[in-house]
Each structure stands twice: as structure tokens, then as C-alpha cells.
Amino acid sequence: MLLHLSSSSSSTSLPSSTVLDPLFLYIDEHQNEFVQRLREWVAVKSDSNDHTLWGEIHKILNMTANRIQEMGGQVEFADIGTQKLSNGESVALPPVLLAQFERDPNKPTLCIYGHVDVQPAKKEDGWSTDPYSLTEINGNLYGRGATDNKGPVLAWLHALETYKASKQEVPVNLKFVIEGMEEVGSDGLDELTRQRNESFFSDVDYIVISDNVWVSKRPALTYGTRGSSYFFVEVEGPKLDLHSGVFGGSVHEPMTDVITLLGSLLDHTGKILVPGIYESVAPLTEEERKLYKDIHFDMEEMKNNIGVKSFLQDNKEEILMSRWRYPSLSIHGIEGAFSDPGSKTVIPRRVIGKFSLRQVPNMDPAVVERQVKEHLQEVFAKQKSPNNLKVMATVGAKPWVANLNNPEYIAGRKAVKVVFGVEPELIREGSTIPIANNFQEVTGKRVMMLPIGGHDDGEHSQNEKISRYNFIQGTKLFVAFFYELSKLQKDQ
Amino acid sequence: MLLHLSSSSSSTSLPSSTVLDPLFLYIDEHQNEFVQRLREWVAVKSDSNDHTLWGEIHKILNMTANRIQEMGGQVEFADIGTQKLSNGESVALPPVLLAQFERDPNKPTLCIYGHVDVQPAKKEDGWSTDPYSLTEINGNLYGRGATDNKGPVLAWLHALETYKASKQEVPVNLKFVIEGMEEVGSDGLDELTRQRNESFFSDVDYIVISDNVWVSKRPALTYGTRGSSYFFVEVEGPKLDLHSGVFGGSVHEPMTDVITLLGSLLDHTGKILVPGIYESVAPLTEEERKLYKDIHFDMEEMKNNIGVKSFLQDNKEEILMSRWRYPSLSIHGIEGAFSDPGSKTVIPRRVIGKFSLRQVPNMDPAVVERQVKEHLQEVFAKQKSPNNLKVMATVGAKPWVANLNNPEYIAGRKAVKVVFGVEPELIREGSTIPIANNFQEVTGKRVMMLPIGGHDDGEHSQNEKISRYNFIQGTKLFVAFFYELSKLQKDQ
Incomplete structure (x- = not known):
């Protein structure tokens, strides 16, 4: 695992600020439009737990496809079969949206995974606001799917839009895999990945997933799941x-x-x-042990949040290691x-x-x-x-861990530094996110988890939110990530 | 604990067969009427678990009271207060029926406890017959409440009827305590017993309960509960x-x-x-240990009935002791x-x-x-x-044990011998029957459990039944019990 990141990037291209500053300005100036689009997406009740609402999943997949097509992408709705309901009836699963743009062989190819279905939500479950009506309070955007995962999917699309609208060349080849059944176990996705391994996935260099959250108020890169x-x-x-x-x-x-x-x-x-x-x-290496030192994890705050008097371990590093x-x-x-x-x-x-x-x-x-x-x-x-x-x-999923020396993690760290002015926290997830390991096992591609959601976003809970700050800075992060990933390739 | 029962009763009165044989004949000749009355009682859906059916409990209590009044008894419906329903509403509990007959100070006074409410039952729970329509198949009378406890309550009333109809003097003073809330915990009964301890219960010598079953095909007297x-x-x-x-x-x-x-x-x-x-x-005395030897408990049959491969103990005596x-x-x-x-x-x-x-x-x-x-x-x-x-x-109930030397047990053993021609099995109940201990604690009177139900009657289960044999011979047992109890008193 690499820990020493060269801070001087001896690039022959333009200084990054020349490229990125106008893009960031575009994002700042259009942030209300971006929030408005998130409002439109959150309004779609694409709850995959309720098959009577699968029409809403089709609707949001169409909205996603239209946005991609407007930006010049080609879309395909890949059929993933049917599901048998408890009443014996078979219903067609909502398709998986596969999208790609014209390919430049000199650029790295990044495949972005995301999902546009959501967990169930009802006002009477204890929401302070209508879960399907995005509501901004004190800089937070409350609504079902705001952080899991509509906000991040939109941030990727807005990052692309930012390049296009600013007449700047998109520095990477982009592909999208957007599904509508993640909250109920990603039915059919694994099989589809297998089927398209030699076609759609064959020229992919990196797969990036932005479907988790930070562990503190600081940005993070996630390199492992249990x-x-x-x-x-x-x-x-x-x-x-x-x-x-x-x-x-x-x-x-x-x-x-x-x-x-x-x-x-x-x-x-x-x-x-x-x-x-x-x-x-x-075994725990000295190098890995050091990673834990830099993580901003406030034991006392966490104790208060979950209401326990103590943890099984008595210091930050051991608590995090026991979880991750x-x-x-x-x-x-x-x-x-x-x-x-x-x-x-x-x-x-x-x-x-x-x-x-x-x-x-x-x-x-x-x-x-x-x-x-x-x-x-x-x-x-x-x-x-x-x-x-x-x-x-039953085996739910295998553990997954990425190598922090891989280019996508180096690019991610640089992008975080550019946007947030700090080094990212290098974190893992204690929970199981099968998608990362499944993609890696089937395609053999490098997989990265690049979260933009805050540690207190409350995925799956009442009052799910993403902050305007995370949503907008997250869009900048993705813009910078495209740039750093391509620059890294050029520098090599 | 007495084990040696004098088999020669040197009574100065008539030989027991002279008294009892005509009574037994009456019972045999009227058995179809008795079964018909049980059919009428079983048809009343006096399910105490469902307060919307408490009207049925009033109905069966009235039927019981009428029967007692027809035989010359005085009845009182004792108010036992109200119950708060889950919706906050208060409803009056069905009363407890207290009944007594003219008292002869030369006779022992026996107070009979019974209940006329039943467990819930629905055909679709797996009953082979309509649970509220008494159905005779192969000598068994199937119906909810047949054995628990309408059959035994009727058997007591029929025993009394037998003396009256045969123009024989009833050899004991009788009192009845009949409740309609036993299956939901005998609400209010304990308090009522306390209130009437100095009045209704003051002249009672024995309290007898016939609300359990034998442990084998042989008749039994029950002298303890856990x-x-x-x-x-x-x-x-x-x-x-x-x-x-x-x-x-x-x-x-x-x-x-x-x-x-x-x-x-x-x-x-x-x-x-x-x-x-x-x-x-x-401590286990040698005398008590011997009691267990005589009990007809078929380990293999029980294993089959409940579907276990073995018990924690490997012989009959230890199994029964561990249960009782x-x-x-x-x-x-x-x-x-x-x-x-x-x-x-x-x-x-x-x-x-x-x-x-x-x-x-x-x-x-x-x-x-x-x-x-x-x-x-x-x-x-x-x-x-x-x-x-x-x-x-929460303390459900204290354990209860009776002294087998007490006159009521001696009378019970003699009555069993007369009716069934065998010594009763002297058994306990592993389960908790609070009523026995509660009566004993509050009134200080001698309490006895005198079951007439068969070991396979299935109280609380689907297809509850009492056999015609047990119902009719049980009536004879009660007739003989009155006689033996009074004779014992005279003999002393």
C-alpha cells in the first residue's frame, strides 16, 4: 500500500488551476440548477422494494438516459430478466442502463456505476419533511435518495455537463452502468456484467462507485469492504x-x-x-497501521450518536480496525x-x-x-x-480491498486535495457492498469507491439528506477526478 | 404421606353397593341425556379470550345457575369488577357463580370449583369436527370444553341430580364456585375468595377441583402442582x-x-x-419414591406422542419426578x-x-x-x-402439595376403587394450576384435585374431547366420592 504521494505533479500540460478553475466556476454558477434537477429526481418514487412502483424506476431510468443522450451519449436498456412475485406472477425487472460516449483510444476509460432506485420512505415513518419533495434546511437537502444514490449519480452527470457546457474536452472516455434494483440486491446485475464482460466492459480501465459516505467531516476514499x-x-x-x-x-x-x-x-x-x-x-503491516492514525474519527461523538457508554476497544485505531x-x-x-x-x-x-x-x-x-x-x-x-x-x-459477498498505489486512487487523492485542500481520509467500510468485489472479480478491472456523501447523511434512514456543500463540491471532485486520472496517464 | 389404606371400612351404615348401585344404574340409564346436556353446553361459544363473546359466558353461567336452582340450590352472581380493554374501554367481567344448598351440620361441606369458559377454537385451526358441535366418534365426545371444563362441571351436577332423582339423601353439603374467566387467568377470583372467606367459605370443609386429566389410562388423584x-x-x-x-x-x-x-x-x-x-x-422420602413405581407411564408411548428420541432421564420414576x-x-x-x-x-x-x-x-x-x-x-x-x-x-403461582392422608384423598381413593375397580394413580401436575394453591392459601381449607378427563383429551388443543366412558364413569366417581366422604366422617 502506497503512502507517499508525490505532491509535485511534473505535468507537461497546463497547470491544473487553468483547466479546473473555469469548470469550478461553472459549477458554482449553476448550482441552483443542479439542486433543481436533484429535486426533480427525488420527486420520482423509485422505491424498488415495491414492485407496484417499478414504473417509477422506468421513469427515472428514462430521465437518466435522456440526460446522457442530450450530452451525446449512446444508451441501451439491458434486459435482466424477470422476478417471481410471492403471488406466483412473474414481472419483468427494470432494465440496467448501459451508456457510452465516443471513444478516444488515447484517454483512459472510466465506467461509472450508480443506482437510481431508493429505499422505501413515508412521511409517517418519522420524516420531518415530505421524503419525495427535496427540502433545503440549513444547507442540507433532505429527501429520499438525496445521498443514496441519486445525488452522486447526478453529480457525475453534472461533472460531464460542466466539461461539455464549458467547451472543454472531456479528458476521459466515460461509460455508465445505472441500475434500478440496488436496494433489493442488484438482481441480474452480476449476470449482466458476466454477459457483457467481453463487450461493454472490455475496454474499461477503471470502475468507480460513489455509493457510500465519508467517515467524518473530511473527504474520504474507500479502499475496502468486509x-x-x-x-x-x-x-x-x-x-x-x-x-x-x-x-x-x-x-x-x-x-x-x-x-x-x-x-x-x-x-x-x-x-x-x-x-x-x-x-x-x-496481517497488519506497519504501513497500514499508520493509515489509521490520520483518520478523523471522534470516539466521543460516535458514542453520543449511537448512545453507547464505551466501545470494545479503547482507542480510535483499534475501533476502526475492528470495524474494517x-x-x-x-x-x-x-x-x-x-x-x-x-x-x-x-x-x-x-x-x-x-x-x-x-x-x-x-x-x-x-x-x-x-x-x-x-x-x-x-x-x-x-x-x-x-x-x-x-x-x-449463505455467502452474502466476499471482502474487497483495493491497492492504494493504483492510478485511480492516486488521481482520487489529488482531486480531493485540489477541491477540498486536504488529503482524503483513506477508509474502508465495515459493511458489505457486494458490487465492488463483484465487478472486480468478474471484469478483473480496477475498482474504486469515491464517496461524496457526508458521514451524517442517514442513508436508509428517515431524513436522508446530502448537504448542498457535498453535492456541489462533490461535482467539482468528479470534474477534478476526470482531469487527474487523464493527467496521470499522460504523465506516465 | 399415607400409603397404607385400610381396605376394610368397618362402617355401621349400609354396604356401599346398596346405596351406590341404584345410583350407578340411574347414571347408566340417563347417560344419553347427560351427553345431550353436554352437547347443549358445548354449543355455547363461551370463549373468554374474546370479550365480544362474553355474552356467551353470561349465557352458560345462567344455564348452570338454572340447573342448580332446579335442584333446590340458591345462587348468587358475584360481581368481580371490570377489565380494561386495549382500546381503553372498561368492560364488566362476567360474574362468578356462587351456589349453595340447605345445610345439614352433621354432613361434611364440599365446595366444588369449576369453570364454564373455554379456550378459543375454530374449525380451520385443524379441527376434524365443528368444535362447538359435540360429535361422538368411537366413544369419544369431541368439542371445545368437553374435558376442559364443561364435562366435569356437568358431571358434578349430574352426580347431584342422580341423588335427587333417585330420592336418596345427598350425603354431603354442597357449594359451587363456577367461574367464566379461568382460561384468561381467573381475573378477580382470588379477590372474591378473600372477600367471602369469612362468609361463603367459612363452613367449607373441602374444596375439590376437577380441572385436570389423568396421566395414563388409569384413574388418578392429583396431590401436587408446580x-x-x-x-x-x-x-x-x-x-x-x-x-x-x-x-x-x-x-x-x-x-x-x-x-x-x-x-x-x-x-x-x-x-x-x-x-x-x-x-x-x-427431600425425596422412600415412601414418596415408592409412589412413582405404581404409576402407569409408558415412556415409549410418550416419546412417540411428542416425537422425541429420548428424555433427559432414562427411567419412568426419574422422568416423572423431574416433571412433578x-x-x-x-x-x-x-x-x-x-x-x-x-x-x-x-x-x-x-x-x-x-x-x-x-x-x-x-x-x-x-x-x-x-x-x-x-x-x-x-x-x-x-x-x-x-x-x-x-x-x-413475575410470580405466577406457588407450588401446591396435599397430604394424601387427608380424608378427601382417602375418600377419593375409595371412590375410584368402587367405580373403576383399581387403585388410583397418585399423581402430580408439572404445570402450574394457581387455583389449588390460591384456595388453600386464602381459605386454609383442604383442597383436592380429582380429575376425570383422560390423558389424551387434548385440553387447549384441536380436537379436544372427553370419552363417554370417562364422562359417565366420572359422574359415578363423583356420586361415590360424596358417599365415601360422608361415610369417612361418620366412621371417625
């Missing part, structure tokens, strides 16, 4: 639920087994007790047991404990699955229970 | 649910704490690990955790583990509560968790 496996530990006993008064004390209760199994997974420090689980975790670069295990609940308010005295016949294990490089989900299953089977054997144990796992 | 306390272990952490990807590994998760707490309660043999919990359990005379602990579930199907990756902010502890003589619920709380607090302290622990307990 993977995830979800485990179901099912213990089945009697053929019917039993009365705990009548049978309590005489039968092996499935709940006792499941509680023991779940209780064997981790200790009070959060350490995972599954033998071998830490074996393939990438070490595996973790969380127990989520038990299906089949009594979960309502009140005091039912049932012995449930069949219960399913549920937990997930976040994985990091270089853990292999298949090995993890085997280790967890063996561990649980061993613990269960000691229970001498006549009940049946079944352990099932 | 008590129960319900525990809520609440752990509260962050002020909002957290994303396990973002925060997993850095925060003390309430679920980890609760799983550890629940996991500390019992070992894989079912032994409760709370220190001191077994200290006050009444030793405490047990069952973990029922967790409120606040993820309990639906699927794979949500939430870190719940607040979870409540729920378990109950069945208590036996001479455990004191207050001591048990203290022991459990101290144990959980100690385990939690070792977790070094910054989360908040709250342990709450």
Missing part, C-alpha cells in the same frame, strides 16, 4: 411445541441447545471463538422461539439461531463456513442432545 | 439498532450479553445452575431480536430474554427470585459490558 456470511443454526426436537410445566425438566429443549451453540461463538471482548477463524486474516479490517460476529436473533411481548410458557419444538460473520481479506468464505460448522457440531456433540442440528450458511 | 415464576432479562445498549457491518466488532452487543446470561442458567442435563436453587427442594417434584427451567425466547424468517443483519439495541422456572415444595418464590437475580448479575459483571441489565420476575 464480506459477509449469514448462518442459520437450526435445532429441531419434539414434533410439537410442548408445555413447559408439563414437560420442563424431562426433555432436551431445542432452545437450550441453540442458546449453548450461540453462546459458544464469541467471548465478552467480541473475540470469535471458532477455532482457526483468524488464521487467514491479512478484522472479522466480527453478530448474533441477530432466533426464529421459532417466543418473541412477542408477554410471558408465554412454551417449549418451542424447532428454533433457528441466526448470526452473521463479517469477513476480511484474506478469509475464504468456504473455509469460514467449514470452520463454523465444525465448531458448532463439536459443541453440539458435547450437549449429548437427541435433537437434530442443521447448520446452513 | 409453581412458576417468569423472568425477563433485559439488556439495553445503544440508543438505536445498529448495522452489524458498520459496528460489528466494536460495540458490546446486547444479544451477546443476553445469550451469555441465558446460557448460564442450565447445563445439558437440564440441571439448573443458579447457586442454591435446589437447597429448599423437599423437581424444579425445571425453560428458556422461551427473546423479545426485541430478529425473529422473522430471512436474514436481517441488525444489532438490536434492546433485547429481553425470557425464561420460566417451575417451583416445587418447599421453594419460596421470593428466595428463588433473589437467587436468580444474583446469579444473573454475577454473570453479567463478568461480561464487563457497558450495557444496562434489568431482571424482572
Whole structure:
């Protein structure tokens, strides 16, 4: 991982300010138009969770396509098949929008991924404003999709518009992959990527994703995400639920087994007790350790935000590492047991404990699955229970990590410096964003995550927002990123 | 506990067959009328869970009262106050029916408790027949309330009718306490018992309850029930649910704490690990141990019925003792955790583990509560968790045990012998029947449980039934019980 970034770029081209200053001026002067366009986009209720609203997804995809076509791009609505609804009916999935512009072989080709569907939102869920009516309060633009992910998608389009309107040559070849099913698991996208790997993706140099947020008030580049496996530990006993008064004390209760199994997974420090689980975790290098020093993470502020008295670790670096670069295990609940308010005295016949294990490089989900299953089977054997144990796992996604020495990260760092005047924080995501790893695995292309959303944007929550500052400076960041990426190529 | 029952009753009165045979004949000859009356009672949808059906409870209470009045009894509908519904509305509870007959100071006074409300039942829950239309198939009378508890209440009334119709003097003074809210917790009954302790209950010698079932195909007398306390272990952490990807590994998760707490309660043999919990359990005497030998409990049949491969104990005596005379602990579930199907990756902010502890003589619920709380607090302290622990307990009921030497049990054993030709099984209930202990605690009177329902009657289940055999022989049992109780008194 590179840490020393040459600060003098010995370019033969014009000084960056000559190129970028007029572009930035254009953005500042047109910011109200950009916000207005975001307002129009937010007004489209493209909630992918509700298939009766998929018409709205078609609408926003068309709006996106029109904008791209107006700027000279070619668009294709790629069919990704159908989905079976719970009533048995099959419905066509909203297509994925693939777009490209005339290609200059001397420029690097950047493929931008984004999505225009949103999470559900209703005023009565606790929104202070109408979620589908973008509302500016104290410099923040509140509305569903403002930061996730309509704002960033628009910022990319506005960055392109800025070059075009300013009669400046766009310094990179651009492609777009814009989908409408991200919030429900990106149905069909992986398959489409595979299908188009030899065509659409073949001349792509970089794939960039702007679908996450910073970790503090400072801009950030994201170079890693954790993977995830979800485990179901099912213990089945009697053929019917039993009365705990009548049978309590005489039968092996499935709940006792499941509680023991779940209780064997981790200790009070959060350490995972599954033998071998830490074996393939990438060792922490001195270089990587230093990365964590520079991150502005306010432990006290975070404690207040989430309302905890302490973390499992007692300093910033260890907290961040435990979230980003070490595996973790969380127990989520038990299906089949009594979960309502009140005091039912049932012995449930069949219960399913549920937990997930976040994985990091270089853990292999298949090995993890085997280790967890063996561990649980061993613990269960000691229970001498006549009940049946079944352990099932689903792999959500593999962990992903990028090399910070890659040109896209160097360009990103330079662009951040130009726009914000500071070095970006180099961060990871503790959560799982399958798209980054999926693109990288299928296409073999370099993938980067370049967020412009603020750390307090509240994706998926009530009162989602993007600040006007982040939306407009983010547009500048993308403009500068195009420039730095192409300059880097020329400099090489 | 007495085990040697004098088999020769040196009575100066008539031989029992002289008295009882004509009565038994009357019962046999009128059995179809008795079944028809049960059919009329079952047709009344007196489901106390549904307050819109409380009119039906009034109806069946009136039917009961009319029957008693026809036989010369005096009835009173005792007001037991109101209940607040979830919508805030207050509704008057169905009254408790108190009834008595002219009193002869030379006869023992027996107070019969029963209830005429039922559990909910719908054909579509899986009933083979209409639950409110008594249907006879292969000698079984299927219908909601057939065994719990309309059948037994009617059997008492029919026993009285038998004496009256046969122009024989009823050998005991009878009182009745018939309620309509048993299935929802006998609201107000305890308070009413307290209020009438110096009046209605003052001249009562024995209280008899016929609201449980046998444990095998053989008749039984029940001399004990377990008590129960319900525990809520609440752990509260962050002020909002957290994303396990973002925060997993850095925060003390309430679920980890609760799983550890629940996991500390019992070992894989079912032994409760709370220190001191077994200290006050009444020691097992050799005499008591012998009681278990005579009980017809078919381990293999029970295994098949409930679908388990084995019990925690490997012989009949120990299985029954673990269900009846030793405490047990069952973990029922967790409120606040993820309990639906699927794979949500939430870190719940607040979870409540729920378990109950069945208590036996001479455990004191207050001591048990203290022991459990101290144990959980100690385990939690070792977790070094910054989360908040709250342990709450509700005492359902105290355990109850009767002395088998008491006259009512001796009379019961004789009556069983007369009607069924065998010694009754002397059994307990593992489950908690608060009514027995409550009556005993408040009134100080001798309480007895005298079941006539079969072990496979399926109280609270689909296809609840009582067999015609049990219903009719049960009526004879009650007739004989009146006789034996009075004879015992005369003999003394």
C-alpha cells in the first residue's frame, strides 16, 4: 500500500488551476440548477422494494438516459430478466442502463456505476419533511435518495455537463452502468456484467462507485469492504411445541441447545471463538497501521450518536480496525422461539439461531463456513442432545480491498486535495457492498469507491439528506477526478 | 404421606353397593341425556379470550345457575369488577357463580370449583369436527370444553341430580364456585375468595377441583402442582439498532450479553445452575419414591406422542419426578431480536430474554427470585459490558402439595376403587394450576384435585374431547366420592 504521494505533479500540460478553475466556476454558477434537477429526481418514487412502483424506476431510468443522450451519449436498456412475485406472477425487472460516449483510444476509460432506485420512505415513518419533495434546511437537502444514490449519480452527470457546457474536452472516455434494483440486491446485475464482460466492459480501465459516505467531516476514499456470511443454526426436537410445566425438566429443549451453540461463538471482548477463524486474516503491516492514525474519527461523538457508554476497544485505531479490517460476529436473533411481548410458557419444538460473520481479506468464505460448522457440531456433540442440528450458511459477498498505489486512487487523492485542500481520509467500510468485489472479480478491472456523501447523511434512514456543500463540491471532485486520472496517464 | 389404606371400612351404615348401585344404574340409564346436556353446553361459544363473546359466558353461567336452582340450590352472581380493554374501554367481567344448598351440620361441606369458559377454537385451526358441535366418534365426545371444563362441571351436577332423582339423601353439603374467566387467568377470583372467606367459605370443609386429566389410562388423584415464576432479562445498549457491518466488532452487543446470561442458567442435563436453587427442594422420602413405581407411564408411548428420541432421564420414576417434584427451567425466547424468517443483519439495541422456572415444595418464590437475580448479575459483571441489565420476575403461582392422608384423598381413593375397580394413580401436575394453591392459601381449607378427563383429551388443543366412558364413569366417581366422604366422617 502506497503512502507517499508525490505532491509535485511534473505535468507537461497546463497547470491544473487553468483547466479546473473555469469548470469550478461553472459549477458554482449553476448550482441552483443542479439542486433543481436533484429535486426533480427525488420527486420520482423509485422505491424498488415495491414492485407496484417499478414504473417509477422506468421513469427515472428514462430521465437518466435522456440526460446522457442530450450530452451525446449512446444508451441501451439491458434486459435482466424477470422476478417471481410471492403471488406466483412473474414481472419483468427494470432494465440496467448501459451508456457510452465516443471513444478516444488515447484517454483512459472510466465506467461509472450508480443506482437510481431508493429505499422505501413515508412521511409517517418519522420524516420531518415530505421524503419525495427535496427540502433545503440549513444547507442540507433532505429527501429520499438525496445521498443514496441519486445525488452522486447526478453529480457525475453534472461533472460531464460542466466539461461539455464549458467547451472543454472531456479528458476521459466515460461509460455508465445505472441500475434500478440496488436496494433489493442488484438482481441480474452480476449476470449482466458476466454477459457483457467481453463487450461493454472490455475496454474499461477503471470502475468507480460513489455509493457510500465519508467517515467524518473530511473527504474520504474507500479502499475496502468486509464480506459477509449469514448462518442459520437450526435445532429441531419434539414434533410439537410442548408445555413447559408439563414437560420442563424431562426433555432436551431445542432452545437450550441453540442458546449453548450461540453462546459458544464469541467471548465478552467480541473475540470469535471458532477455532482457526483468524488464521487467514491479512496481517497488519506497519504501513497500514499508520493509515489509521490520520483518520478523523471522534470516539466521543460516535458514542453520543449511537448512545453507547464505551466501545470494545479503547482507542480510535483499534475501533476502526475492528470495524474494517478484522472479522466480527453478530448474533441477530432466533426464529421459532417466543418473541412477542408477554410471558408465554412454551417449549418451542424447532428454533433457528441466526448470526452473521463479517469477513476480511484474506478469509475464504468456504473455509469460514467449514470452520463454523465444525465448531458448532463439536459443541453440539458435547450437549449429548437427541435433537437434530442443521447448520446452513449463505455467502452474502466476499471482502474487497483495493491497492492504494493504483492510478485511480492516486488521481482520487489529488482531486480531493485540489477541491477540498486536504488529503482524503483513506477508509474502508465495515459493511458489505457486494458490487465492488463483484465487478472486480468478474471484469478483473480496477475498482474504486469515491464517496461524496457526508458521514451524517442517514442513508436508509428517515431524513436522508446530502448537504448542498457535498453535492456541489462533490461535482467539482468528479470534474477534478476526470482531469487527474487523464493527467496521470499522460504523465506516465 | 399415607400409603397404607385400610381396605376394610368397618362402617355401621349400609354396604356401599346398596346405596351406590341404584345410583350407578340411574347414571347408566340417563347417560344419553347427560351427553345431550353436554352437547347443549358445548354449543355455547363461551370463549373468554374474546370479550365480544362474553355474552356467551353470561349465557352458560345462567344455564348452570338454572340447573342448580332446579335442584333446590340458591345462587348468587358475584360481581368481580371490570377489565380494561386495549382500546381503553372498561368492560364488566362476567360474574362468578356462587351456589349453595340447605345445610345439614352433621354432613361434611364440599365446595366444588369449576369453570364454564373455554379456550378459543375454530374449525380451520385443524379441527376434524365443528368444535362447538359435540360429535361422538368411537366413544369419544369431541368439542371445545368437553374435558376442559364443561364435562366435569356437568358431571358434578349430574352426580347431584342422580341423588335427587333417585330420592336418596345427598350425603354431603354442597357449594359451587363456577367461574367464566379461568382460561384468561381467573381475573378477580382470588379477590372474591378473600372477600367471602369469612362468609361463603367459612363452613367449607373441602374444596375439590376437577380441572385436570389423568396421566395414563388409569384413574388418578392429583396431590401436587408446580409453581412458576417468569423472568425477563433485559439488556439495553445503544440508543438505536445498529448495522452489524458498520459496528460489528466494536460495540458490546446486547444479544451477546443476553445469550451469555441465558446460557448460564442450565447445563445439558437440564440441571439448573443458579447457586442454591435446589437447597429448599423437599427431600425425596422412600415412601414418596415408592409412589412413582405404581404409576402407569409408558415412556415409549410418550416419546412417540411428542416425537422425541429420548428424555433427559432414562427411567419412568426419574422422568416423572423431574416433571412433578423437581424444579425445571425453560428458556422461551427473546423479545426485541430478529425473529422473522430471512436474514436481517441488525444489532438490536434492546433485547429481553425470557425464561420460566417451575417451583416445587418447599421453594419460596421470593428466595428463588433473589437467587436468580444474583446469579444473573454475577454473570453479567463478568461480561464487563457497558450495557444496562434489568431482571424482572413475575410470580405466577406457588407450588401446591396435599397430604394424601387427608380424608378427601382417602375418600377419593375409595371412590375410584368402587367405580373403576383399581387403585388410583397418585399423581402430580408439572404445570402450574394457581387455583389449588390460591384456595388453600386464602381459605386454609383442604383442597383436592380429582380429575376425570383422560390423558389424551387434548385440553387447549384441536380436537379436544372427553370419552363417554370417562364422562359417565366420572359422574359415578363423583356420586361415590360424596358417599365415601360422608361415610369417612361418620366412621371417625
